[in-house]
Amino acid sequence: MSTTTPTAQQNPTYSEAFQSGVREEMKRNEHIFILGTDLVERGGHFAQVKGIAQEFGQDRVKDSPISEAAMVAAGLGSAMYGCHPIIDLNFIDFSLGAMDEIVNQAAKIRFMFNRPVPIVIRATSGVALGGAHHCNSLESLFAHTAGLSVAVPSRAYDVKGLIKTALRTPDPVVFLMHKKLSGVRGEIGDENTLIPFGSANVVKAGKDAAIITYGYTTVTAQKAAQTLAEQGIDVEIIDLRTLYPLDTDTINETVQRFGRVVVADEAPMFGSITAEIAATASEANFKYLKGPIVRIGGARAPLSANPQMSEAAIPSVAGIVDAVKKVMSY
């Protein structure tokens, strides 16, 4: 038996999908450049820009010192000047050293000075190994900040389609790629496939209840859906793909159609985007609900390096199954 290894184009990884989208957009727009640590030789810590420096040169893919505040400052100043930089912060945890540049500066300049700030802040996010300083889920914080858009793709197709859109949009975009998805392969769209922000994707159709989620929890939800199917419960899974703008049309339709909804993610639940979704969706669709929208999310605790402890801090398959059963009980 002979097998052929699929080429990157046929069946790329999540990281390669990013490369693909960025390459195409860099060809279209000569003002796109990338700045971050260990990009040129290593191709980024998750191979997300592997080979791009070799193709486009080191004027357009720059290795940065470990200077997150200056990286974002360089990005936002050059964006105001007319470039379209991608600032690669490696792990989103390191954005905390550049929070002023992101929240006070990049997010507010258009509003105050009527000047677009076309900048993509890319980082790897989500809970995996690595402990307290490498597993922060900060997406709610960014979505909370007026002036920022937030992408949270869960598969290769969306990575490519969303980064292409981000690179054609004159606004600051925080682009969060989940650690545990980096190597997952999948189809991608062609050069002209752009995915609009604020458009959720129905990952799986169902008829009994719905799970609204994003990022890696989309995968956990799919596993939960299998378990539920064995028990005769058919759930629909909605992947939001972006948290701001949020696809409120799809959220509302989903709540109206099922009346039984679970909102799930792995960020600490207290004050999180799932609270925003549950609150606004309940307010708008109260009469359609069979019971409260049930949320499931991360513990309000720093993540531990011990894998069992960190797993216990985020939704498990069993936890999502239980949440769905709870909405089914109404």
Add this chain to the structure above:
Amino acid sequence: MTTDKTWGKKILRDMLLIRNFEETADKLTLRGKVPGGMHNSSGQEAVAVGVMSALDPKDVIATTHRSHHHTIAKGMPVDIVMAELFTKATGCSGGRGASMHLADVENGHFGGNGIVGAGVGIAMGAAMGIKQMGHKKVAVGFVGDGGMNTGRTWEAVNMAVIYKLPFILIVDNNQYAVETFVERVTGGNDIAKRGAGFGLPSYTIDGQDVEEVHRYTKEARERALAGEGPSFINALTYRYYGHNVGEKGQYRTQEEIADWRSHRDPIDRFSAKLISEGALSQGEYEEMIASVAKEIEAAVDFAEKSPLPDVSTILDGVDSGLLGVRK
């Protein structure tokens, strides 16, 4: 200094202990025993041992993501360090921290860190605490060459200078940040000169010479205790392994690594010196190597047999609870 036989032997043994710990832990990491991996400090022993041997056990340190060597040199038993790498309940951080977050705050180890440069600020703050309380101690902040380019490092240095804090900054300068050679990203290329620009005594020293590291640290400590403020020491060293366990990369040549290993190894240099001065016999050296191996073996055994942390404790200790808790 090496005329003091006991001192020399203790220094050598500490370096051997670190080396064996790192080589052993590296292999265990490749076998999946260390969740999240680790940053191997092999080659950098003299920086850790040289500094720590010049400190009082009650002095404070705060360090980086690559801190096994600092931690062992500071005196944490290797079984406790190994257990933390395994994320076991018996580790110094109860398994919450693993390789990057070793700490023993009670005994002046204010923690490894996942954030580049953060340890510098924490040590500077500890120095401020020491000064506020009128204690006779110093605080040492470790940082890599990569951490020379983050603003927080220099904000902390500046504060240490203006408040004359009993603070010593040690650049554990292994010349690479992940795969990036220091000269590619460090404007002006002279790290000690940067320090000097902030107005504190700043030196670039041979970080592979444990006695030189000891001497410079001792002098810095004396200045600090005399109320003369902070010092900046850029110790040139080299890491033998990749940034993370298992990484190779094309960013440096095998010849370069071999050259550092064969000509400048801190353990070889110091053991050769002790032997040539008659402070150590070949037989004693071999015995020392064997006893270190035994100690590490026992540490691995301890880590293996230790229990995992109790998963039901994940919410414990987030805050004191005194302001009220809502679970």
